[in-house]
Amino acid sequence: xxxxxxxxxxxxxxxxxxxxxxxxxxxxxxxxxxxxxxxxxxxxxxxxxxxxxxxxxxxxxxxxxxxxxxxxxxxxxxxxxxxxxxxxxxxxxxxxxxxxxxxxxxxxxxxxxxxxxxxxxxxxxxxxxxxxxxx
Numbered sequence: 516x517x518x519x520x521x522x523x524x525x526x527x528x529x530x531x532x533x534x535x536x537x538x539x540x541x542x543x544x545x546x547x548x549x550x551x552x553x554x555x556x557x558x559x560x561x562x563x564x565x566x567x568x569x570x571x572x573x574x575x576x577x578x579x580x581x582x583x584x585x586x587x588x589x590x591x592x593x594x595x596x597x598x599x600x601x602x603x604x605x606x607x608x609x610x611x612x613x614x615x616x617x618x619x620x621x622x623x624x625x626x627x628x629x630x631x632x633x634x635x636x637x638x639x640x641x642x643x644x645x646x647x648x649x650x
Contacts, residue, residue, distance in 0.1 A: 550640025
């Protein structure tokens with residue numbers, strides 16, 4: 516897969532702190548209930564911490580009580596890339612930034628949350644940067 520933003524691994528390591536690098540570039544997961552945006556209600560746009568692409572908005576963020584920020588839809592359909600993930604002995608759908616390929620989290624469907632899409636984009640806070648809405 517080719518991305519609009521591609522950098523050598525050394526450059527990613529230089530630009531991201533070790534925890535950011537582990538999640539964004541190595542598909543690690545931050546511990547539940549530790550992320551900066553897990554419970555935030557701030558209105559704004561959530562962008563990829565690696566490349567700045569706009570990924571989610573506060574309008575689609577909801578309380579799932581899963582320990583990570585949850586969204587029911589990306590900002591734009593083509594903002595994220597969905598990839599089958601067969602790691603850890605299960606089949607999940609990984610969510611990546613469509614612009615740079617960084618790991619964001621996973622998306623789950625059919626869990627019964629009262630959202631318009633019945634999807635839960637379970638995203639690591641550390642993979643996002645919130646830009647608060649003006650005014």
